[in-house]
């Protein structure tokens with residue numbers, strides 16, 4: 279019998295290969311599938327007659343296959359399947375790329391429904407890579423009403439997923455609904471089972487809405503509960519007081535090569551005042567990319583170390599950990615403070631260099647997730663800082679705070695480059711106090727952003743050459759590592775080859791991506807920082823935190839593949855010193871919406887505004903997983919829905935008033951402990 283834990287490979291029609299492909303999407307059980315939500319829907323309720331098709335519009339057509347054949351494109355080494363489809367009003371050409379098997383599914387004479395974008399290729403209208411469905415007559419189970427679209431990897435089809443979910447949709451009733459009944463009632467939410475059914479098989483948009491509302495509310499509700507529970511705990515907990523080591527800190531600050539901005543000063547002061555108390559600090563430091571959060575963190579860590587306690591800084595990537603380690607080592611060279619680096623591949627200590635027991639000797643420890651994964655216990659932690667906090671879960675935060683041998687909690691600071699407005703930040707992260715760095719260091723120039731059309735590419739290269747002659751450095755970002763058969767998506771390897779062999783053979787160019795060994799990555803980053811490399815071709819591994827003040831151009835290939843707030847983060851890799859800097863965005867897409875989206879980058883210079891624009895232009899589903907990087911990971915809800923957030927907060931407060939330890943809501947408790955929600 280099927281149940282929620284039934285393994286994917288035990289479902290009807292799932293063989294080993296499909297199971298393996300599904301596992302790549304993290305789909306292992308029936309339950310996983312039920313919670314794999316579509317990111318958008320296609321409206322098959324309206325079929326357009328071929329004669330009435332318009333250029334650049336998405337449309338659904340139904341017709342008969344007149345002709346279908348595979349061709350091999352010699353230049354791009356790919357298959358093109360060409361078909362001619364007719365209905366009673368006319369004919370249209372249809373093509374698919376690299377799906378030669380289609381000719382086995384669709385034969386001349388078959389009736390099909392197709393959904394896709396209509397373009398004009400100079401020889402007439404053409405539909406490229408449409409979703410297709412064989413139909414009998416002009417009716418079909420699949421294509422009536424709204425058709426869900428799931429994010430899939432190669433070699434899985436929408437149809438397969440829909441077919442699998444159809445098999446198990448009845449199981450939705452067996453999932454315990456963890457939302458308190460009163461909450462569901464007062465917020466007018468449908469049941470979980472209904473919501474899951476509607477989100478996969480809606481008959482109309484109203485059902486989609488109801489489903490999203492229910493599922494989204496639960497996400498926000500859990501987020502709020504989580505945050506309230508942490509707050510409860512902090513209110514009861516004790517931390518060690520730290521003294522403000524005024525003389526030494528002032529001396530350190532005046533030894534810096536720059537003057538702190540007022541905002542940096544204020545933030546550092548707020549943090550130090552908090553650490554003087556016995557209530558554990560729980561503070562969020564917000565400052566746009568390049569505003570200088572690191573030095574504020576260093577001041578706080580130094581004060582902790584001078585108090586004889588340990589300070590821990592956790593960052594999301596190894597590259598960033600190494601960078602911070604080097605920077606902080608240099609900054610604190612006049613102090614006799616051991617500094618440790620702890621990542622999957624590094625266990626260093628500036629003073630002891632003892633790889634066997636590297637921790638807990640250092641007073642200042644910089645590390646990645648490895649700190650949590652390897653359950654490093656700290657001897658005497660006084661301060662825990664998480665950089666780019668949105669990359670970590672609440673749960674991880676809790677673990678890091680609690681991983682210590684004493685019963686007192688360390689003071690806690692998280693830092694983010696996402697400038698969420700104060701009111702929203704308070705609603706979202708109610709357990710945190712807020713410090714905001716709202717000014718950039720003096721002398722920074724505005725970064726000029728351009729959406730560069732293909733025919734201006736050579737000019738861009740010329741400009742790059744000029745900048746390099748002047749001593750500057752360049753980042754080139756690509757969406758993928760390897761050359762892909764997907765149409766028009768640039769890869770690091772391909773671009774590297776092109777730039778290195780053809781465009782700039784005289785320059786020093788290197789590649790950076792997640793598949794390199796830590797040692798290699800580190801060497802490349804160090805060489806880039808030392809200006810031994812002119813151009814760094816990289817994936818999104820340098821998205822956050824990387825600080826190379828001499829870099830002045832970031833060129834982003836396939837820019838349409840990234841969310842706007844992500845692009846904003848990339849852009850923040852340049853303009854980090856006094857040099858005038860530039861961001862060049864490239865795209866193969868000519869879709870008006872894509873261009874509009876990218877052009878928003880020219881006008882706006884604020885990650886939060888950009889995120890909101892992205893959401894408006896693309897819709898919530900499309901945006902999930904790209905734009906929402908930098909925000910709590912919500913699958914359905916959005917953080918811009920301030921009203922829902924407030925409601926979720928007050929519902930969470932109500933529940934905790936009645937059931938402070940969630941003893942009567944075990945379901946919820948369990949859900950919270952496995953929540954992936956990121957705060």
Ligand code: ADP
Pocket residue numbers: 536537538539542565566567568569570571572573695719720823825827854
């Ligand atoms: P972010 O807030 O993005 O983490 P960083 O802390 O990496 O920014 O700082 C960006 C750059 O600005 C670094 O090279 C840093 O040394 C420099 N910087 C920080 N504060 C100041 C300041 N007050 N004046 C000039 N440069 C500064």
Ligand code: MG
Pocket residue numbers: 571572665823
């Ligand atoms: Mg930073």
